[in-house]
Amino acid sequence: GNSVTQMEGPVTLSEEAFLTINCTYTATGYPSLFWYVQYPGEGLQLLLKATKADDKGSNKGFEATYRKETTSFHLEKGSVQVSDSAVYFCALSRLTGGGNKLTFGTGTQLKVEL
Amino acid sequence: DAGVIQSPRHEVTEMGQEVTLRCKPISGHDYLFWYRQTMMRGLELLIYFNNNVPIDDSGMPEDRFSAKMPNASFSTLKIQPSEPRDSAVYFCASSPPGQRAEAFFGQGTRLTVV
Numbered sequence: 001g002n003s004v005t006q007m008e009g010p011v012t013l014s015e016e017a018f019l020t021i022n023c024t025y026t027a028t029g030y031p032s033l034f035w036y037v038q039y040p041g042e043g044l045q046l047l048l049k050a051t052k053a054d055d056k057g058s059n060k061g062f063e064a065t066y067r068k069e070t071t072s073f074h075l076e077k078g079s080v081q082v083s084d085s086a087v088y089f090c091a092l093s094r095l096t097g098g099g100n101k102l103t104f105g106t107g108t109q110l111k112v113e114l
Numbered sequence: 115d116a117g118v119i120q121s122p123r124h125e126v127t128e129m130g131q132e133v134t135l136r137c138k139p140i141s142g143h144d145y146l147f148w149y150r151q152t153m154m155r156g157l158e159l160l161i162y163f164n165n166n167v168p169i170d171d172s173g174m175p176e177d178r179f180s181a182k183m184p185n186a187s188f189s190t191l192k193i194q195p196s197e198p199r200d201s202a203v204y205f206c207a208s209s210p211p212g213q214r215a216e217a218f219f220g221q222g223t224r225l226t227v228v
Contacts (some may be wrong), residue, residue: 022123032216036219042156042221043220043222044207044219045204046217047218058214085195091143093215093216101162102159102207103159104157104159106156106157107156107157
């Protein structure tokens with residue numbers, strides 16, 4: 001079946017540091033890939049997405065490239081801010097016989113300190 | 115659009131009581147998902163609907179859990195009787211037609227069963 005594996009947290013960085021959160025997936029065919037962010041006490045918000053191989057999703061300085069050859073969708077940001085502290089979820093969507101089902105990774109907590 | 119609306123935001127109930135969580139999806143969306151989030155198990159898909167029809171309820175933990183979607187603008191998740199281990203944050207999400215569409219999440223209902 002479909003699955004998403006992402007690096008365990010928490011990840012603690014200093015402000016302006018470079019961020020990478022690894023995500024790999026297992027799926028048949030060509031799923032769509034997503035990164036969601038969850039701020040404390042809130043629901044998940046879509047951060048970025050990519051729908052086909054070699055697509056790059058980007059938003060708010062975050063980027064991720066859909067790599068089919070390595071089945072990966074790593075999240076990167078060149079310079080993190082304290083306000084980026086949150087939990088980040090990698091997810092895939094694959095149209096199955098039953099519908100458009102999202103599969104999430106376990107989430108990676110990011111803490112950014114001054 | 116106001117987004118996905120869930121009520122109540124917080125619910126505290128005694129063990130054995132019936133609990134009903136409510137969700138109003140975004141107008142025009144034809145998929146509706148119910149998720150449960152806990153520290154131990156992360157984000158779990160409980161059930162999802164397409165065009166008001168339940169497609170996959172394999173994530174519903176026990177017969178004590180039931181979900182309905184009587185029309186395109188309303189869904190409920192009911193737990194009867196509730197138990198302390200049901201304490202979690204329950205999220206509703208909806209997504210529009212299209213196999214590569216992302217899901218939009220509500221703010222969640224934090225349920226505490228004492």
